[in-house]
Amino acid sequence: MKKLSIIALLMTVIGMLLWQPQLASADELTGHSHEQGLRYLISKDALVKDAKGSYRPNDNVTRGEFASYLAKAMNLESASDIVFKDVPDTYVHAKDIKLAASAGIITGYGDGSFKPNAAISRQHMAVMLERAIDYLNIPKGTSSITFKDNAAIFKDYRQAVAIGAQLGIIQGSNGNFMPVKNATIGQASSFILRLMQLADDPDASGNSNSGNSNGGNTSGGNSNGGDTNGGNSNGGDTNGGDTNTGSSKYAIKEISNGALVGNQGFSTFEAAEKAVTKNTQVIVESDKIVKMSSGYVVTNNYVALKSETINDAIAVAANTEMEYLSSDAIQVKVRLAGQVGYLKHADVSLIPFSMSKGRSYYSNENGEIKHTLYDYNTNKYSSSYVFGKAPSFMKPGEKYYSWNGVYFTNGNGSSNGEAYNYYQFLPARAQTQYTAQELDAYIMNKLAEVESTGVSLYKDATKKSKLIGLGQTLKDVEAKSQINAMLVLSLAQHESAYGMSDHAQNLNNLFGLYVYDTNPLNKKFDSVADNINELVDKFLQPNYITPGGSPGKNFSNGAVVGSKALGFNVKYASDPFWGAKIAGHYYRAEKALGFKDANNPYTIGLTTTTGLNVRTGAATSFNPLFTYARSGMPVIITSSATNGWYEVLSDKLYTGKAFVSKDYVQVINTVK
Template sequence: MKKLSIIALLMTIIGMLLWQPQLASADELTGHSHEQGLRYLISKNALVKDAKGSYRPNDNVTRGEFASYLSKAMNLKATSDIVFKDVPDTYVHAKDIKLAASAGIITGYGDGSFKPNAAISRQHMAVMLERAIDYLNIPKGTPTITFKDNASIIKDYRQAVAIGAQLEIIKGSNGYFMPEKNATIGQASSFIVRLMQLAGDPDATAPNGGNTNDGNTSGGNSNGGDTNGGNSNGGDTNTGSSKYAIKEISNGTLVGNQGFSTFEAAEKAVTKNTQVIVQSDKIVKMSSGYAVTNNYVALKSETINDSLAVAANTEMEYLSSDATQVKVRLAGQVGYLKHADVTLIPFSISKGRSYYENVNGEIKHTLYDYKTNKYSSSYIFGKAPSFMKQNEKYYSWNGIYFSNGNGSSKGDAYNYYQFLPARAQTQYTAQEIDTYIMNKLAEIESTGATLYKDATKKSKLIGLGKTLKDVEAKSQINAMLILSLAQHESAYGMSEHAQKLNNLFGLYVYDTNPLNKNFDSIADNINELVDKFLQPNYINPGGTPGKNFANGAVVGSKALGFNVKYASDPFWGAKIAGHYYRAEKALGFKDANNPYTIGLTTTNGLNVRTGAATSNNPLFTYARSGMPVIITSSATNGWYEIISDKLYTGKAFVSKDYVQVINTVK
């Protein structure tokens, strides 16, 4: 009887195994090396079968298809009036292409086409993915990964490829990226599912973890050299198995190693300000100190409810931390970052910090490089404030408020050129500007640097004075401000984009051809900067709807001004101001000797009116406080007359009660 029972049981099991394929038969995607990504796209209705009933996983993906995949996976909604001449409304992916273009994820060719049916190369895909990373506010990894065929990647695309590889969205095969090779639908799906995993989409998470390479093989190939771009947080992503320890700061080093199984247990055991919590020798909590970004990050500011691009090596105030994130403050902007994005440094074991000092009456900023643990560079950007003593170091979180190491000497200092609104007019003539430009070019040429060879003959800044003054008269934007931007962004008119494309500001880098936008003249390039970027986005109060670029019409800092959104370098505004200051110094300080009076608004929702009474119509409204204004007359009946940030030739007025006049250093 036992034998019969066993035989019956075996027959039942065999019958079930034989029957199983009929219950859930395999399809063409089962076992495919990119199965996870392909099924993810199907779940988003991004990938559908063709007329033959196939998902075509091994076919080349087109530009239109990839744009559609991104649009549907990211659930894009907002559209603008962007139109490509070869994408009619009847095109199958027309709506998704428009959505992706409106989000700034895709661009087209200079002739207005998009070429939706063209196969997309892997390097072009990397550029689109980088823009998607920015759109989704995913902090970028340090772009250090290179492939064996890195030289084959178009120079302007290498950073996008490196960022994608660092985040493990992009992977190669046997150490090669194959940049010019067309990507398959399967490869595209793996790129996108990895992107959306980082974005936190629960639909993108699958138990199999996806494939480990982007090649066409389906075997267990390695990731082609990507392992060197792994997590830099010392293992704190494996919180389930990681061990925490309490260490104590003693004579500038960390000693002791009291272990705990959880962060919470370690946190409860901390009893002294000199103790820190570490995980795999990485500090994850301390009583005081500062945080330094390990790589480029997107900081979501709770202060202004917006994401800020922040460069690597940026020092920020440390506020607090838990097992997963660090709370920081950058120039008054409070937000959170992952432990992997920052290094926490207690003040007592700091080997060096960026600092300011008074050097012969000028303020000099010296920067510290935390990768090499050395002071790396410095720049002068104006006169030193009166409270700064020579031979003494000062520190500042926002470039406005400064204190020395012991806190005994401190004060506010608004650099005139850094916080001078763009509507100010310079007193220098076109001829004076041209004279300064030629003298400056002769100075940099004399350094012998290869970049500046023949600068006095070849620079695109030569003879620019009249153009700058014409733009100032027409657009009401300071000619010296535009010159300072041009000097900084184009290496004094000697950069490759300036020389080859008449592009002083690096405007428009297309995903298909970064050298595509060739301006007919420098004047056209400047007008494009003013009309398409500065005027509508950064100067006009409120800016372009949905972009949140308008944070004050000054170059400013990460606290306010263009620098909040224009550049990830937190000192970009100060560096632009430095160019203006040095030009002033060479020309005799005509602007500083007859300065504008500058004030800051002190309340949210402040109306600027066409007359000095609430009965007059609002010209515009400042949504947030702290906006710089130029005051052109003393208060009359409780109102200041100001220069309008909105392009407007009439008079503008604001209530004196909501504006604080600031003392600027000049």
């Protein structure tokens, strides 16, 4: 018996020795607080050792590395032609950065760079993670979670931080989020692990969602289980009892009295699509409309619309209404001010006309055109602005709708027409007739007006505003750079809250320069004049006004503030009505000063063909000064046609005469 016991013991020891090599040997990650996340990235070939054989878990993660981690973890495969000037094809993470950018998860800077080697802050990671959440169709709500240092989080990023915290993806310490602190590779790995657990990635499942690495109840238990992401929220009664169970991912419902009724289930989108027989029917997925016969589309958050019309990405703000063209199971085809492109279902809501609770509209108010905006988060009309004279066809007391801010209809077709607002479509090379003294007088009167509202932001505006005394600076810029002084003032008023914004007061930054949706830089200018010159010399002149722009850029969509159809607004701001709002500032200044510019207006035309040359003389024998790549570009016509040619103001900074063939320019009637 003793012999048998010894043999058994020896066999056990041998068995243990034979098994031992199969166990993972200890390394620098063993016992690390982010070990599971780090090993997850390794399994995705996202994290590799450096030349010294280290995974560097405690080093700061860079923008390029984090983009690469996301691309590999999410198995991104579709890449567009997005290019960043500081990410050559030879860069180690170039492919992954392009994949993440194509998916709309990352964006670059206004100068066309991405800064891949810069350390990434925790709040910027939160923004990228929120976009990944949307891309992966992970359910989310509007969270009210806040941290003790919430005020330190850039205001545009607070929602992303709150949503990430609500889903248990990101965590703070002792109630603080530490938004500007750089994140480590280890922290980044845990963030991504938790993201992919919510996306049901099998590689992220198992014991990784429990224990110390994800923080007990923070990433499991009550936070992401129970009723929040399971139970009644995404299962049970929500998906429709017996008629839409199991494999019935889609359902056909009917619009009745502004509500959806019925619940005929289908396992595939294609099967549901074939079963639709009436215009009043829609296809839904988890009670979200994914296909309808007619209606409009509203963005749920900031998106980048890849326009097939101009082959460029266009930033679009949340709460933007767009034309619905079509949809499938994956994406929605939309048109925004003539720009056609596709968006993911997670980024938008489809609203049939018969279910609309309210829409943004235009109206004639005392002879002026007023735009009233609708907030789809609160289902209330939220704000309005006046931006010029109302066109003659617009009847008082009626609501008008427009997809592009040019063609308006009252909905039933009984009153409609086309109207170009003079200030919105006035090319930047125009010269205002107001003097520096008149501009200064207007500025002080306007500051007194906003100060009298009692709004705390405008307290002591007549003493503290950064606009005070800018008249001569603006006229000097106009003379040197051939850019309308009143246009620059209007832009400054809008972007800086009349010179009282934090950026204006603390950084002499009137225009939000270098303040982007994903990575704002707090650059301080020595003076407001320096800030204006930087706007003109580094933004407007080379990239927005001069046709073709500087190398690697595609911002020159017409030298007007414009709209999402043409002008600065195509690329300068995500707000689709930014151009109209700038025009409103110009109009109000004109109204206060006697309409000098409108009473002696420029003649404006739109080009009607692509590849149109602007020449130094009135014949094809003269050299081209530049070429308009797009059609529909606004030009200022300075003389009537001679021998079939218009003399025009050059969009390129040029003191000589410029000419364009009359056959390819259509003069437009502007409302002023």
